[in-house]
Amino acid sequence: MLYVALLVGVTTLVLVGCDAAEPVANVDSQARKIVTFEGGSVTQGELDEFLEQSGFGNLPEDDPQYKAAVQQALPQLVGIEIAKAYAREHNITISDKEVDQEIAKIKEQIGDQARSSGQDLSNQEAYEQALKQNNLTEDQLREDIREDLLPLQKVQERVAGDAEPSDEEIQNYYEQNKEAQFTTPAQRCVRHILFNKDQKHKAKEVEHQLEDGGDFAKLAKENSQDPGSAANGGDLGCLGRGETVAEFEQAAFGAKQGEIVGPVKTEFGYHIIEVTDIKPEQTRSLQEVRSQIKSQLSTDEQSTVFNKWVEEQKKKRDVKYLKGYEPPDQG
Numbered sequence: 001m002l003y004v005a006l007l008v009g010v011t012t013l014v015l016v017g018c019d020a021a022e023p024v025a026n027v028d029s030q031a032r033k034i035v036t037f038e039g040g041s042v043t044q045g046e047l048d049e050f051l052e053q054s055g056f057g058n059l060p061e062d063d064p065q066y067k068a069a070v071q072q073a074l075p076q077l078v079g080i081e082i083a084k085a086y087a088r089e090h091n092i093t094i095s096d097k098e099v100d101q102e103i104a105k106i107k108e109q110i111g112d113q114a115r116s117s118g119q120d121l122s123n124q125e126a127y128e129q130a131l132k133q134n135n136l137t138e139d140q141l142r143e144d145i146r147e148d149l150l151p152l153q154k155v156q157e158r159v160a161g162d163a164e165p166s167d168e169e170i171q172n173y174y175e176q177n178k179e180a181q182f183t184t185p186a187q188r189c190v191r192h193i194l195f196n197k198d199q200k201h202k203a204k205e206v207e208h209q210l211e212d213g214g215d216f217a218k219l220a221k222e223n224s225q226d227p228g229s230a231a232n233g234g235d236l237g238c239l240g241r242g243e244t245v246a247e248f249e250q251a252a253f254g255a256k257q258g259e260i261v262g263p264v265k266t267e268f269g270y271h272i273i274e275v276t277d278i279k280p281e282q283t284r285s286l287q288e289v290r291s292q293i294k295s296q297l298s299t300d301e302q303s304t305v306f307n308k309w310v311e312e313q314k315k316k317r318d319v320k321y322l323k324g325y326e327p328p329d330q331g
Contacts, residue, residue, distance in 0.1 A: 034325045035078050037317040039085035042077055050077050074329055079310045080152065081315060087151035090158075094150045103138075104144050111293055116186045116284070118238070160305040165297035173293050174286045182284045185241065188252040189277035191234035193219060194226040195263070195270040203263035203270040209259055216274055225269065238279060247275070 030045030049179075051066075051072055052058075059066035086092075110130050111123030121129065131138065165173075174182070196202040199321060206219055217233025224230035248271060250263045255275045262272035321327070 010296075016292065020065050030189075032322075034322040035074065035319060037078070037082060037085075037314070037319040039089060039317065042074070042081050042190070046081070047074060047077060063284060070325065071328055074321075074325060075210075078314065078319060079307075080148070082310070082313060082319075083152050083155045084148070086155050086313075092151055092154050092158075094146045096153075098150055099142055099145050100254075102150060103142070109292070109295075112289075116182065116184070118187065118240075156302055156306045158267050159309050160302040163301045163305070165294060165301065169297060170290060170293050173297060174289065182289055184282045186253075186281040187238040187279040188255075188275050188280065189238040190236050190252050191216060191220065191274050191276060192226070192229065192236060192248075192262075193224045193234050193272045194229075194268060195223070195272075196225050197269045200263060200265075200270055203272060207262060207272055209262075210272065229274065232273075235276075238277070251302075 023028070030043060030048065032044045033041045034044055034047060035042040037197040047070065051069055054069070054073060056066060056069040056073075059069070061067075107127040111121065111126045114121045114126035114129075131141065139141055168170055193203075193206060194205075202223070206223055208216075209219060210216060217235075220234030221230055226234070229236055239249075239252065240330060241253065243249075244252075245266045245268070247264055247266045251261050251271075251273055255261050255273070257278045260272065260274045263270035264273060265271075
């Protein structure tokens with residue numbers, strides 16, 4: 001349920017079957033049912049997995065933060081399990097082709113997000129990076145999509161329909177969020193050689209070597225006191241404003257491409273800086289992000305309708321919580 005736990009914002013269902021059984025309190029295991037409803041249940045193991053993927057898996061059960069996390073997560077998890085029950089009851093199945101299509105969509109979305117944040121990555125590269133960061137294999141992702149995500153989506157589509165935003169709504173969203181979401185600030189790609197505070201004379205010597213045609217990367221490896229960049233020839237990557245100390249930023253943003261400046265004094269010592277590339281501020285056009293905005297607004301609108309419907313189905317399904325797991329309004 002990893003993928004669902006990361007994305008959850010929806011839940012579901014419809015009435016079928018007989019009365020819900022009471023939650024089971026005397027089973028001391030992950031299989032213990034802590035919530036029951038007509039057509040299904042939620043176990044302690046499912047809750048633990050959900051909390052772990054939400055970042056609360058290591059808290060002791062008597063920790064107030066754990067109890068708060070349970071009260072927030074459990075109603076979401078109940079909704080997910082109700083939706084999955086509805087999918088089973090209505091024979092909603094998922095094909096291999098649909099899983100492939102969802103993977104392709106995910107790759108595009110992750111790629112768009114990476115490029116929006118200034119990363120120069122292809123969809124595949126961003127996708128592989130995201131899998132690694134979430135400690136997730138593609139096989140695990142495919143299973144989550146088949147078992148959790150797509151059934152939820154199909155139930156939501158059936159319940160909430162295919163409402164889409166108007167052209168005006170898309171345009172308004174773009175204008176309101178152009179700077180925050182679709183603009184990459186100006187950056188300077190730099191490398192530096194750092195000298196300790198008592199090495200000003202040494203910094204001047206290296207500066208003269210560079211003026212005489214010395215190799216920057218070689219001199220950085222030999223002299224830089226910054227272990228994080230020395231091995232890479234002093235390369236710091238591309239930096240925006242506010243990402244480094246003021247004196248360093250002023251020197252980097254005041255230099256031309258290819259220019260070497262310094263020694264520049266900061267709280268860390270003396271820097272010799274080379275600007276290897278200048279990336280001006282860039283704003284993605286409405287045409288470039290139109291599909292992203294349309295998808296987001298459609299999802300928001302459908303989720304609003306869907307979540308309201310879910311709450312109605314929870315009442316019809318006669319949801320029962322094991323003592324100690326009740327939501328605040330039922331405790």
